[in-house]
Amino acid sequence: MPSNSLYILLLTCVSMLLLLSGCSSAPESRYAITQDTAPSFDYGEIVYDAIIPTLEPHNTWTSRPYYVFGEKYYPMASAIGFEETGGASWYGLKFHGHKTANGEIFDMFALTAAHKTLPLPSFVRVTNVKNGKSAIVRVNDRGPFHGTRIIDLSYGAAKKLGYHKYGVADVKMEVLDVNEAGEIRIGSSPQLYVFENGELLAKPSAQEKLSEKTLLAQNSAPQPIPQSLFVQVMAMENGDKIREFASSLSSLLQVPNVVPKIANIYRLQLGPLETEQKAQNIIQELKKIGFEQAFTIQVMP
Secondary structure, eight states, X not given: OHHHHHHHHHHHHHHHHHHHHHHHHSOSSSSXXXXXXXXXXXXXXXXXXXXXOOOOOOOGGGSSOEEETTEEEOOOSOOTTOEEEEEEEEEOGGGTTSBOTTSOBOOTTSSEEEOSSSOSSEEEEEEETTTOOEEEEEEEEOOOOSTTOOEEEEHHHHHHTTOTTSSOEEEEEEEXXXXXXXXXXXXXXXXXXXXXXXXXXXXXXXXXXXXXXXXXXXXXXXXXXXXXXXXEEEEESOHHHHHXXXXXXXXXXXXXXXXXXXXXXXXXXXXXXXXXXHHXXXXXXXXXXXXXXOEEXXXXX
């Protein structure tokens, strides 16, 4: 009986040792390296593929509450109008080639990001507060779960924003909400944008469109030709004589004069005059001194 008990005890010890040995040799995580780093190879210049904000359905399996490090997180049902300012970290080589929270493959050179509660996928504009650089990124992962950081950008996105050599940068992030018409609202701003040629272009408001339409109509409408008002006194072939009359009448009536020659005939015209009433007053004065045939005339400049 003692020998049998000793055998069982030895067998139990061996089993425990094998079990412990197996546990110690098992990989601690699914990642090949323990500490995340920047790329350890020469990758040249990063050629960024533009992230085009589109209306995409949110993944149901990433919309449920979840636990990380004992804390429970509640993903947003909608992020329309959401914006936030705080610290942004980045992640790179350790996670490169692995699946993100919504099942996409993480590419550390792509413009992507991780957020704890935004719907997946989401599109956000992230701006480095220090240098003003910004980028549109696709949020397809969960994190960061360290400290008070608000967003975790890919290494490539961090480089585009100019903080890839540092651990954290202060950023402002704004959710891009895309409607069915393809119009984009940035954060809490009421302004609508469209995405064209890799850029967000502001759409004119209804009032601006109306003003532009009115201006175009005004510019396309025929414009009136300016004219000047004169009183024509007489016409004759003798230029010297008619100029004498012109000088005398101008002095008498205190108005300027012109003596155009049209078809070899000189015409004495008084003016230009400001109003029709002024012209009629001059005609009355001319009649008093014998110029009964005076009349008004509109002359184009």
